[in-house]
Every structure is written in C-alpha cells, then in structure tokens.
Amino acid sequence: xxxxKQFSELTEFLQALGNTNRQDIIMALLDNLxxxxxxxxxxxxxxxxxxxATSHHLKVLKSVKMVDFKRxxxxxxxxxxxxxxxxxxxxxxLDNTLEIMEEKL
Numbered sequence: 001x002x003x004x005k006q007f008s009e010l011t012e013f014l015q016a017l018g019n020t021n022r023q024d025i026i027m028a029l030l031d032n033l034x035x036x037x038x039x040x041x042x043x044x045x046x047x048x049x050x051x052x053a054t055s056h057h058l059k060v061l062k063s064v065k066m067v068d069f070k071r072x073x074x075x076x077x078x079x080x081x082x083x084x085x086x087x088x089x090x091x092x093x094l095d096n097t098l099e100i101m102e103e104k105l
Contacts, residue, residue: 003100006093013086016064021049022057029067029080037070037077 007014016022024047031046032038038046044054058078061067065083069076 003093003096006089006096010086010090010093013064013066013090016060016066019057019060021047021053022061024049025054025057025061026066026080029078033080037079039075039077043078 017026025043028043028046029038040051040054040058043058044051047054049057058067058069062069064086065081066086067078068081069078071077
C-alpha cells in the first residue's frame with residue numbers, strides 16, 4: 001500500500017473532479033441517466049455555462065474516462081461511462097488513508 005503511488009496514479013482524475021464546473025456536468029449527467037445522453041447545449045443550459053466552456057470540460061472528463069459520447073448524425077450525446085476503475089482506485093486510496101489514520105489514533 002504505497003499512498004504516494006496511489007495519489008500519483010490518480011492525479012489527473014483528481015484534478016478533473018476538483019473543478020466545480022465538471023462536478024456540475026457529472027451531476028447533470030447523473031440526473032439524466034437515460035440511454036440517449038445529453039447534447040453539449042443541453043448540458044451547458046443545465047449548468048449555466050457557455051457551450052465552448054462546457055465542451056472543454058467534457059473533453060477533460062472524457063480524457064479520464066468519466067464520460068463518453070455517441071454520435072447521431074451531426075450531434076454528440078454525452079453520458080457517464082460504465083468504466084468505474086478510477087472511482088474504485090480513489091475509493092481504495094481513501095480506504096488506505098483512513099486505515100493509516102485510524103492506526104495512528
């Protein structure tokens with residue numbers, strides 16, 4: 001259990017989650033767990049952010065495998081992926097940190 005290594009492996013994921021706009025996007029996608037997903041315009045409207053800014057944040061979330069999209073004609077529909085590897089790794093990191101902290105008490 002090397003916490004430094006665990007933190008290092010999750011750096012990009014933690015940075016992606018650390019932005020409130022990206023948190024809002026995740027929440028918007030969680031609120032809409034339909035099979036169709038949401039278009040950039042719909043997400044931007046829900047979180048009160050410009051379309052270009054929303055696209056940028058979606059790109060960051062896609063880079064850490066948190067979201068993906070499917071193309072229908074000329075439109076992209078974004079959805080939360082089922083890839084939970086980073087979430088599980090984050091949970092393991094927090095569990096290990098908690099275990100160490102409790103041992104020190």
